[in-house]
Amino acid sequence: MATTVDNQLSEKASHSSGSHPTNNNAGYLRGGGANNGYDVRNPMAHIHAGDDARLPAFGGEFQPGLYRSVEARKFANPAPLGLSAFALTTFVLSCVNLRVRGVTAPNIAVPLALGYGGLVxxxxxxxxxxxxxxxxxTALSSYGGFWIAYGIMLTPNWNIVGEGGPYHPKNPAPSFDPRMANSALGFFLTGWFIFTTILLLLTLRSTVMFFLLFFTLDLAFLMLACGDYATNNGALNAAETLTKAGGGFGMLAAFLAWYNAFAGIADSSNSFFLIPVFHFPWSEKGREARIARTATRDLQE
Structure with a gap:
């Protein structure tokens, strides 16, 4: 059964690359040589040696663990779309947090947060x-919800954190804290920092680029939350530094999201090059690569 699946997948891979199946190509796909089951024409492709075809952990599929092959899937890979939506919205908001060209009002991110980063x-x-x-x-739906919530928060008609709203009433009480909204925003961002930390832990056995996406995003949420808390405490210089740090980590997260999206879209049929994703040495593919190198050394000796 496994041989039949391997043969069918080998033929599909050969036809998709514009060539006819040959023994050499089939050998590369089924585990021949030092590649240990990975097609040299597309390092993202992997044929598991067991009873069913599996793919390795890969940010381009937004999957931190092994899962079933996509050969029989009726849907296209939705991960690059979600990654791109996240990346562009994060990029624009990070530019504001970094005070690029003197822009400090985040409202330009609202249409992106509601439409692209949110809905899409x-x-x-x-x-x-x-x-x-x-x-x-879980991840893409949650961050889509994050951007929708953030867009609603900045929408003037909702006036959640604006002048005259619940955090800036027209007739404040004597004990009113004018910076209370910053602590509320800090709570909002702290929750997302906790959630992102959970997802970060689930990428520790995947690839370096996938892990770095969540690592930089986690730090962005942490820095921005601390910046809001610092503003509430009156430490305005520290708050500005923390906000800019959050913008910097957000910018890195945006480009890492685009990187993983490109890795998920590019193959030998549409790109002249493929970008590396750097599997961790303790990951499934990392262990297989070590076994392959050991077997190659033993053969040479």
């Missing part, structure tokens, strides 16, 4: 659920 990323998360990717569905 939420849809990508739902499609991840349809293809059976629990991690991708």
């Amino acid at each position: 990323q939420l849809l990508a998360g739902m499609w991840e659920m349809a293809v059976g990717n629990t991690f991708g569905a």
